[in-house]
Amino acid sequence: xxxxxxxxxxxxxxxxxxxxxxxxxxxxxAAVRRTVRGRSRRRLxxxxxxxxxxxxxxALGYAAMSGPDHRPGPVxxxxxxxxxxxxxxxxxxxxxxxxxxxxxxxxxxxxxxxRAQLLGVPVTLPAWRAGPGCPTSxxxxxxxAREGANSLLALDHGDIDxxxxxxxxxxxxxxxxxxxxxxVVAFDRDKEGKVTTVGRVVTTTIDKPExxxxxxxxGDGTVRVQVGDIAPGGGWNxxxxxxxxxxxxxxxxxxxxxxxxxxxxxxxxxxxxxVTTGDLVLRTADDGSRTGxxxxxxxxxxxxxxxxxxxxxxxxxxxxxxxxxWGTCAGVHESVEPITCRLGQLAAGAEMRLDLxxxxxxxxxxxxNKADVEVEPMDSERDVLPEVNRADNLVQMRLTYG
Numbered sequence: 001x002x003x004x005x006x007x008x009x010x011x012x013x014x015x016x017x018x019x020x021x022x023x024x025x026x027x028x029x030a031a032v033r034r035t036v037r038g039r040s041r042r043r044l045x046x047x048x049x050x051x052x053x054x055x056x057x058x059a060l061g062y063a064a065m066s067g068p069d070h071r072p073g074p075v076x077x078x079x080x081x082x083x084x085x086x087x088x089x090x091x092x093x094x095x096x097x098x099x100x101x102x103x104x105x106x107x108x109x110x111x112x113x114x115r116a117q118l119l120g121v122p123v124t125l126p127a128w129r130a131g132p133g134c135p136t137s138x139x140x141x142x143x144x145a146r147e148g149a150n151s152l153l154a155l156d157h158g159d160i161d162x163x164x165x166x167x168x169x170x171x172x173x174x175x176x177x178x179x180x181x182x183x184v185v186a187f188d189r190d191k192e193g194k195v196t197t198v199g200r201v202v203t204t205t206i207d208k209p210e211x212x213x214x215x216x217x218x219g220d221g222t223v224r225v226q227v228g229d230i231a232p233g234g235g236w237n238x239x240x241x242x243x244x245x246x247x248x249x250x251x252x253x254x255x256x257x258x259x260x261x262x263x264x265x266x267x268x269x270x271x272x273x274x275v276t277t278g279d280l281v282l283r284t285a286d287d288g289s290r291t292g293x294x295x296x297x298x299x300x301x302x303x304x305x306x307x308x309x310x311x312x313x314x315x316x317x318x319x320x321x322x323x324x325x326w327g328t329c330a331g332v333h334e335s336v337e338p339i340t341c342r343l344g345q346l347a348a349g350a351e352m353r354l355d356l357x358x359x360x361x362x363x364x365x366x367x368x369n370k371a372d373v374e375v376e377p378m379d380s381e382r383d384v385l386p387e388v389n390r391a392d393n394l395v396q397m398r399l400t401y402g
Contacts, residue, residue: 158217
């Protein structure tokens with residue numbers, strides 16, 4: 001630095017003292033001033049520079065704190081220090097459909113189980129109406145219809161409780177004969193990965209539905225179940241059951257029905273036929289044989305038509321169907337016991353009367369004086385329909401000699 005520059009710097013320091021420090025009384029500047037006057041210009045410049053660096057900061061800081069109207073001039077920008085951004089406010093968690101709240105950062109366990117997984121672990125089922133004959137606590141589901149076990153029939157997946165994760169819904173039957181109870185059960189997964197039971201969606205009852213055919217979980221979490229009014233078995237074909245799709249939703253502590261019918265009307269496939277008959281009185285004809293006529297009435301007491309009516313007459317084989325009265329029958333074989341008369345459709349509330357002639361050849365004595373007369377309803381595919389009251393489907397005909 002040149003001598004002139006040193007002098008200029010000293011002059012600048014003096015000007016600064018006269019302006020910025022007029023209100024600050026500190027001992028440091030006076031001592032510096034005396035030292036500068038007694039030394040050479042070069043030493044003076046060096047000492048002034050040092051004093052400016054040391055004194056300037058404290059003086060400015062003191063003035064900033066004590067001078068109420070002091071406004072400091074421009075300063076060099078302070079280097080920025082990077083810091084973690086202030087986290088945004090944590091949103092209030094929205095209660096789930098199950099009535100529980102969860103943090104948005106918490107991962108909800110996925111409750112999806114495959115068929116193999118569900119068969120491979122013990123589960124707890126809601127109580128069966130059949131009682132202790134059907135296991136419930138930590139029981140294994142089976143893939144086959146094993147007597148006294150819980151059989152897994154079908155399953156589907158979906159978010160049924162609104163927590164953003166998928167659950168598993170299963171159709172299970174406790175196998176007891178041909179009409180064991182059934183229920184649809186929802187399962188989830190806990191934090192340890194174990195199967196937990198959410199609750200029962202729907203179950204079969206004595207009053208209906210007696211059967212559950214299928215299930216389906218739709219996008220909004222509704223569990224749709226196809227229910228049937230009458231359980232198959234014991235002569236009842238599954239195709240004759242009235243079927244309805246009913247929807248159920250999780251309400252926080254249980255499932256409630258939200259869509260579909262709530263009851264069944266009369267089942268048109270449930271027949272109610274009745275048969276009556278008079279006695280068969282056999283009298284001797286001119287050729288020595290015995291002949292007689294029996295009147296048989298078949299009535300449809302049901303609410304719907306019966307596609308086919310079959311009449312069976314259990315007369316001894318020696319009693320043969322004669323000519324008259326059999327024109328409306330199909331499939332009659334004279335030498336086959338019992339005699340089978342296949343009739344056509346019988347409308348609801350309608351009655352059919354048959355006057356049937358019989359003949360017994362000369363010299364033959366009857367081994368019995370009674371014969372069963374039975375009527376049976378069939379559908380369009382000739383499968384036997386179940387009856388409301390089978391007691392009036394069978395009567396006895398008396399055989400007498402006149």
